[in-house]
Amino acid sequence: MxxxxxxxxxxxxxxxxxxxxxxxxxxxxxxGSTLTNDQHYTLRYIHGAHSCTSTELAEVFAVKKSAITAIISRLWEKGFILRTRNEKDRRVVYLSLTEKGERLFLETETKIHKLVESFLNEFEQAEIQQFIQTYEKLNKILIERKEVELEECL
Amino acid sequence: MxxxxxxxxxxxxxxxxxxxxxxxxxxxxxxGSTLTNDQHYTLRYIHGAHSCTSTELAEVFAVKKSAITAIISRLWEKGFILRTRNEKDRRVVYLSLTEKGERLFLETETKIHKLVESFLNEFEQAEIQQFIQTYEKLNKILIERKEVELEECL
DNA sequence: AAATATAGTTTCACTATTGAACTATTTAAG
DNA sequence: CTTAAATAGTTCAATAGTGAAACTATATTT
Structure with a gap:
């Protein structure tokens, strides 16, 4: 080799x-102490999508739906998330952020942005540009690989 | 901004x-089903170090020592790990791989190597070289950052 | 109308994690 | 030398994330 x-x-x-x-x-x-990382990532995704379902989250995070139910329930108990039934198809539940959830996400997001910015700033802009580009290419390759594996499971 | x-x-x-x-x-x-990812990473570290302590693992993985005790105990129950008391300082326990642990690690390591190789191969060698180099630089920056924060906690 | 599929939840068992109390041992101070 | 403080590791209780399997409710297909 x-x-x-x-x-x-x-x-x-x-x-x-x-x-x-x-x-x-x-x-x-x-x-900080209000959220775990996974809970934060969940708020991030819902924020970006405005509204989404458990099934969608399970796909994106590549975990089973029962894992999502657990995370969502904890966020819901803390008042960060709204669960709204779709009236056309009463099986599906739309997830969205409450005012409180939105506020908390934006606060922590700002902090994380500053953090990431602070260390990306230690590079030449061109270098980091190239780095992220390759990183994104890698991401695409991994996603394709995952799709191929899923097809093989049929 | x-x-x-x-x-x-x-x-x-x-x-x-x-x-x-x-x-x-x-x-x-x-x-696979024999090990979790964390358990595999633990075997990997011990394999690379030949022998190490819980304290060392806790530092490298950035978790508390009690978390390490739990992981090590599970690996020990499955017969992958040896615990040897240091006779000079009887507080410390050296961790090392059993034959069985060594064998399992090498098997899974080969698979992971092939996997990683298979997607790194989809890049030009120069591009991946540059990517890893920047990645390593980022790692250094993060480590420095962590050290600074630790000092601030005094 | 009955069978099947889908969205989401519940429950159970297990792993990872922290924090605090604890044991055993070593090192430092008076 | 003896006592006090530090260190290495473990134990225990609590919390979070996870998958598997059984389950509810609703929708779609046959």
Missing amino acids: NNEIKELVDRYIAVSFMVNRTGENLIKNEV | NNEIKELVDRYIAVSFMVNRTGENLIKNEV
């Missing part, structure tokens, strides 16, 4: 693990 | 979230 590639793979595995860990921890510091 | 940077920050947040999620899920598929 090509040795150069082996080295790249090793480096990728090591660095992606560390950056994820550290990044998640930094976010936890910002998100 | 600079609008170009805001866009980069948004893209970074979105793509890093998605790649992490998808990546973790792909690894879960490879690691």
